Amino acid sequence: xxxxxxxxxxxxxxxxxxxxxxxxxxxxxxxxxxxxxxxxxxxxxxxxxxxxxxxxxxxxxxxxxxxxxxxxxxxxxxxxxxxxxxxxxxxxxxxxxxxxxxxxxxxxxxxxxxxxxxxxxxxxxxxxxxxxxxxxxxxxxxxxxxxxxxxxxxxxxxxxxxxxxxxxxxxxxxxxxxxxxxxxxxxxxxxxxxxxxxxxxxxxxxxxxxxxxxxxxxxxxxxxxxxxxxxxxxxxxxxxxxxxxxxxxxxxxxxxx
Numbered sequence: 001x002x003x004x005x006x007x008x009x010x011x012x013x014x015x016x017x018x019x020x021x022x023x024x025x026x027x028x029x030x031x032x033x034x035x036x037x038x039x040x041x042x043x044x045x046x047x048x049x050x051x052x053x054x055x056x057x058x059x060x061x062x063x064x065x066x067x068x069x070x071x072x073x074x075x076x077x078x079x080x081x082x083x084x085x086x087x088x089x090x091x092x093x094x095x096x097x098x099x100x101x102x103x104x105x106x107x108x109x110x111x112x113x114x115x116x117x118x119x120x121x122x123x124x125x126x127x128x129x130x131x132x133x134x135x136x137x138x139x140x141x142x143x144x145x146x147x148x149x150x151x152x153x154x155x156x157x158x159x160x161x162x163x164x165x166x167x168x169x170x171x172x173x174x175x176x177x178x179x180x181x182x183x184x185x186x187x188x189x190x191x192x193x194x195x196x197x198x199x200x201x202x203x204x205x206x207x208x209x210x211x212x213x214x215x216x217x218x219x220x221x222x223x224x225x226x227x228x229x230x231x232x233x234x235x236x237x238x239x240x241x242x243x244x245x246x247x248x249x250x251x252x253x254x255x256x257x
Contacts, residue, residue, distance in 0.1 A: 001080040002061060003027050004248055008072035009053045011046060021247050028054055066137075070162050079169055082239045083253060089113060089164075089235075090136040093227040094147045095201045095220065105154045106205045107220065109228035116229060118221055129155050138163040139231050141170075141179040166231060169238045179227065179234075186237050188230055196223045232256070 004027055006017040025031050032054055039047040060068040066085050070078060095107040108119040108128050119125040128151075140147050144165045152158055175182045180197065183190070196204075201223055207216035233255060240252040 001082075001243065001246075001248060001251065002069065002084055004246070005073070005077070005080055006031055007074060007077055008057070008069065010049050012050075014074070014077065026247065028058060067162070076168075076172060078164065079239055079242050082164075082235060085137055086113065088135055088137050089139050089232075090132065090161075091139045091228050091231040092143060092147060092151075093140065093224060093231065094150055095198075095205065095224050096150060097205055098202055105150055106201075107224045108151070109224040111228045111232065113232060116225055118224060120217075120221070125154075129157060132159065132161065134161070136161050139235060140165055141182075141227075141231060141234070142167045164235070166234055166238065169242075170234065173238060173241050179230075182234060183230055186234065188233055190226045190230075192219070192222060192226065 004021075006012045006020055007014045012020075020026075020031065020034075025034055032051065035047045035050050035054070038044055039051060041047075057068075057072075061084075064084075066081060066088070069081055069084075073080065089112065091111040091113075093109050094105050095109075096105055097103045104121070105125065106121045108125060110117050110119075110128075110131065117131070119128045119131075138148070138159070138161045140163065142165065144163060148159055148163070170176075170182050175185050177185070196219065201220055204216045204220040204223070207213045208220065236253050236255050243249055243252055
């Protein structure tokens with residue numbers, strides 16, 4: 001989708017971008033041809049500015065400098081990066097002992113698209129910061145306001161990773177109601193013995209701590225795993241729905257079996 005994107009270029013917003021698409025100008029090469037013609041007018045400095053920006057975009061794309069596109073793209077259009085940065089995504093979700101300032105993280109779950117890993121308080125949670133690379137791009141649901149502040153408080157460090165918060169992407173598509181509500185609306189089911197929510201996750205933690213209830217711990221960890229791994233499917237579904245609002249719906253990302 002990035003090579004069809006013009007809204008990061010000077011003077012082109014998403015409305016102007018769509019006008020180019022409707023004229024059959026669908027990628028960087030065809031846009032370059034359009035502005036090369038315009039730039040023959042020596043007084044047309046704007047066309048030369050667009051051409052310079054376009055060449056810079058091509059170079060940064062070839063270099064894999066996705067930070068440039070994170071900076072240049074409008075916030076509501078950053079979803080277009082998904083296929084390009086997929087190998088750098090780290091899906092994250094935490095469970096906590098409650099929601100007050102005095103509460104703490106009980107579980108951190110991560111998923112890189114291939115491997116899931118959980119970090120449990122009192123077992124290996126202190127290993128989490130060492131597993132996060134500066135190149136990782138976080139993907140969460142409401143993680144900007146919830147997960148990351150809890151993580152920074154817990155580990156006493158700033159996580160400066162780029163971040164896709166799917167709550168805002170899904171809201172732009174009309175989906176609300178929290179992570180579980182969005183899953184249900186999009187037909188995503190959970191492999192748990194019964195329905196578990198965030199309040200249940202708090203109770204399961206304390207059931208484990210106070211009574212050494214390993215079944216409660218197992219359910220808590222399974223619940224967290226579902227939270228984390230479903231983020232990838234939500235991102236794919238949201239990306240494809242956004243893509244279908246463009247002329248490029250033939251480039252949808254397949255959902256994993």
